[in-house]
Amino acid sequence: MSDKDRMSLPGDDVPGSCHKGAGERFSTNFARLSSTGSCVKGISFNSSSENNLPFKRKIDHDISYLDEKRRRDVTETSTCVSPWEFRRLRADLVEAQAQIVKLEDRIDELHKKNKETVIFFDKEKSEMKLQIESNRTTVKDLEYRLHKVKKREAECRQELSEYIKLSESEKAKLNEKLLQLERENNELKGKCDEVEISSQSSVTKFQEEIQNLKEENERLKLNLEEKTELCSNLEDRLSAALKAFNDADSVKDELHLLKIKLQELESEKAQFEESRRLTVVLSEKVLKLPEMEKELQAKRQEVANLRLSVHNKVVLEELIHDLKLKLSAVEEREKQIPPLKAKLAELEMELKKWHTLAADFGTEPTIDSLRWYIESLQEKELNASVETNNLNASIRSSETKLSTLQNELQNMKQIKEKLESSLQKLKVEVQVLRKKSILVTRERDSYRQQLDLYEKDLTMTGLSNENFNNEIFTQMKDRIKTLEESLEEYRKHVEVLENQLKECREEDPVDNLAEIRKLKEEVQNLEETNKFLSKIRDELERKLEIRALKGEYLSPDTKILHFRDNPLAEAQRKQKEDIASLQEECDRLRTRVQLLESGEVMDITQKVGENIQFLSSERVKELEKELESANLKMQRLKEVYRKTSQEFCDVSFMLLxxxxxxxxxxxxxxxxxxxxxxxxxxxxxxxxxxxxxxxxxxxxxxxxxxxxxxxxxxxxxxxxxxxxxxxxxxxxxxxxxxxxxxxxxxxxxxxxxxxxx
Missing domain, CATH: 3.30.457.60 (Copper Amine Oxidase; Chain A, domain 1)
Structure with a gap:
């Protein structure tokens, strides 16, 4: 805060100077709290600054009022601290704690609001993601359907081409069959002509054969009559022979001969029967000749009819093939009709839903209006995405601000605890000093009383005891001198303690904090330079190791000449000295910062020197090296574990x-x-x-x-x-x-x- 904010108002002056340092610490505490108010007001989630202005003014007014009140309380001086002042300070401390609690509650509320907004936007984000995923699934389904339709179309085209090829092949086959049938027809015509010619010649032959057969028949009839007579004679002879068979064996031979003749006659009879049957057949054929001519005419007519039927068959097969193609196409279309009807019904329902949806949104159910509405929705979605990004950025910034506020609050709490501990220490020291001053005053009064008593005793004693009294008087004088000297020493010690207390009270803790921050910055800069130099050193050592591994070393026969005033050695020595001095300065500043943070203000340089004596920079370096090596080992172990775990996961995935x-x-x-x-x-x-x-x-x-x-x-x-x-x-x-x-x-x-x- 500025000096104007720390000015005290008239009419509020309260005496009391013993706790000036503590009051100033409280004022700095609340000044830092007032400075955090500017950070608290930043958590607004991109809202207008006018909404946060009353809250900021209220916090700044309360904190500035408390700061001014503390400053008014500590501006006045007094020689002693009253119990009323202690109670007032305690009440102010309670009030400050209540104000801090209010601020913490306010920060918690803002944090809750932040969480609620984050949850709300996460929900919206998840809903948008679900919507996008549903849209993606619908798009994928439509693409899959389109792919299926294209596939079906390609299949239909392929089937159509196959059917066309089959029809062409069947047409070619039928043409070949037609040509073959025409050839067969021509062959049949030739055969019919040959049959007619051969039938005419065969008729004449048959007539001649019939005449010959008639003549032969007559001759055979005559022969048959003769044979029948012979057979009858032979039968008579046979009967006679049979009768005489019993008479002699010679008759058996005759009988055998007769049997042979009989068999020959039977064979001749069979031949005669066969020739007779053949004559009957030939006569029947001759009688059937006109019927055969009629049959030939019928066959010719049948051939013509067959030719006509073949032609009709080819035409009918073509018609049947065309009708089959049309029937298959119609059947496929009929198969496609029910799903198309269902799809049409679904599309009509969807169209009605779209119409109702468009009517609900107040737009006409036209393509242009829907396109305009969808474009507006897309623009809104883009704006919403931009707003979500902005809100996410604001949330992140608010989270960072909140973390900074929390860190500052923790720092303020730590500073408050340190101030309270220093206040308690000062109170204890004041009480000790008061007790010492009371003891010193009492001892002084007792010594004065003793001196008065001795003076009275000296006036009352006589001259007779003059020598004895002189000795006692000299002893008492010596004792009084020693006591006065000790009293003076006590007084000086009390004055020194009071002066130190005043100096501690007069010193501004804000300056100490500024000095602490400055020293911290210097320490950080020195640490950065130290890290940079250590990196350079490590890199040079690594290069030396690489050169040693490559074999870039000198042979033992070579001799190296060094200058007496070698600039490199001098620069290295200076660098070592600078590093040592910087290390000492770093240690000294680190101990100084630690002492300042612990609240010790008196004789800082002496204490810093005492603490530096106990610290060993080499030990610190060794510990830092051990820590770095341990960190490297841990990092390598983590990398090895990560690699092995990833390998194990990949192997299990490939195997199982x-x-x-x-x-x-x-x-x-x-x-x-x-x-x-x-x-x-x-x-x-x-x-x-x-x-x-x-x-x-x-x-x-x-x-x-x-x-x-x-x-x-x-x-x-x-x-x-x-x-x-x-x-x-x-x-x-x-x-x-x-x-x-x-x-x-x-x-x-x-x-x-x-x-x-």
Whole structure:
């Protein structure tokens, strides 16, 4: 605060100077609190500064009023401190603590508001993310449907081209068949002509054969009559022979001969029967000749009819093929009609919903109005995203300001505690000094009384005792002198203590704090220079090690000549001296800062020297080196652990097919499969208190109800379930890859477009 803020108002002067230093410490404390008010007012979440102006004015007014009151209380001087003043100081301290509590409550409220706004914006952000994800899923579904439609269109075109190719091949086959049938027809015509010619010649032949057969028939009839007569004779002879068979053996030979003749006759009879049957057949053929001519005419007519039927068949097959194509197209269209009707109904419902939605938003259900509304929504979304970014930035800035405020509050609390401890020390010292002064005054009064008594005794005694009294008088004088000297020493000591107390009270703690800050800055600068120099030294040592490893060293035969006044050695010596002096200065300033922070103001330089004597810069260097080496070891161990853990995770993922992710500290584990198609396909497991694993419900787990029932409910085996999931996902991925491989040539070579009339 400025000096104008510390001016005291008239009419509020209160006597009291013994606690000037403590009052000034309180004033500096509240001055720092008033300075933090400017930081408190910054937590406004990008709102206008006019809304925060009354709160800022109130805090600044209260703190400045308290500061002015403390300053008014400590500006007056007094030789002693009254109990009323102590009570007043205590009341002021309580009031200051209450004000600090109010400020802390206010900061907590602002922090709560900050958290609420963060939660609100996080919710909005999550909702926006969900909306974006839903939009992405719809876009993906539409793209998938479009891909399916394109795929179906390509398949239909391919089928159409195949049908056209089949029809062309069938047409070619039918043309070949037609040509073959025409050839066969021509062959049949030639055969028919040949048959007509051969039939005419055969008729004449048949007539001649019939005549010959008639003649032969007559001849055979005559021969047959002769043979029948012969047979009758032979039968008579046979009967006679049979009768005479019993008479002699010679008859047997004759009988055998007769049997042979009989067989010959039977064979001749069979031949005769065959020739007779042949004549009958030939006669029947001759009788059937006109019928055969009629049949030939009928066959010719049949051939003509067959030619006509073949032509009609070809025409009908073409018509049937066309009708089949039309029927298949109609059937496909009929198959597509129900889903198209359902889709049309859905689209009509969606269109009605869009119309109602547009009517709800007060816009006409037209494309331009909806486009304008969507563009306005997109602009609003962009503005909202910009506002969210701004709010996030403001939240981050407010968090940083809040952290700075909290740090300053902690510093103020520490300073307050230090001031209270110093005040208590000063109070104790004042009480001790008062007791000492009271003891000294009492001792002085007692000595004065003794002197008075001795003087009275001396006046009352006579001259007879003059020699004895002279000795006693000299002894008493010596004693009085020694006592007076000790009294003077006590007085001087009291005066010195009072002067030191006044100096401590007169010293401004703000100046001490400024000096402390300045010393801290100097210490930081010296530490930075020390770090920079240590880095340079480490780099040079590393270069030397590299050169030594490379073999850049001198042979033992070489001799090195050094200058007496070597500038490098002198510069190194100066550098070492500077480093040592800087190290000593750093240690001295560090101890000075520590002493100032501990509240000791008197004889700082002497105490700093005493503390520096106990510190060893070499020990500090050794400890710093050990700390750096320990930090390096820890960092290397962390890196090794990170690498090994990452390697273990990768190996387990490659071997087992699952990546395990720890969700939180409540023993929840997410399992991502290697063959899952989307990152939202995961399984959730929880480690129970009994040491068993339980599977929690996820959308992906709900889609695996069969595997859950089979392996978890019935088999009670989590590894079997995980293996089954891996196998099912692997098989589905293989099938999808085969489908994609089948689809790739279609995409590379699209089918030709064919115009159908």
């Amino acid at each position: 097919g699952y990546r395990i992710v720890l969700v939180s500290n409540n023993k929840l584990y997410k399992l991502y499969n290697m063959y899952s198609s989307s990152p939202s396909d995961y399984l959730m497991f929880q480690l129970t208190k009994n040491g068993t694993m339980e599977m929690l419900g996820t959308p992906f787990a709900e889609s695996l109800s069969k595997l859950v029932d089979e392996h978890l409910h019935k088999g009670n085996s989590i590894p079997a379930f995980l293996a089954a999931v891996t196998l099912s996902l692997y098989s589905s991925n293989e099938q999808s890859e085969e489908d994609d491989d089948d689809d790739e040539p279609e995409q590379e070579e699209p089918p030709e477009e064919i115009e159908l009339d």
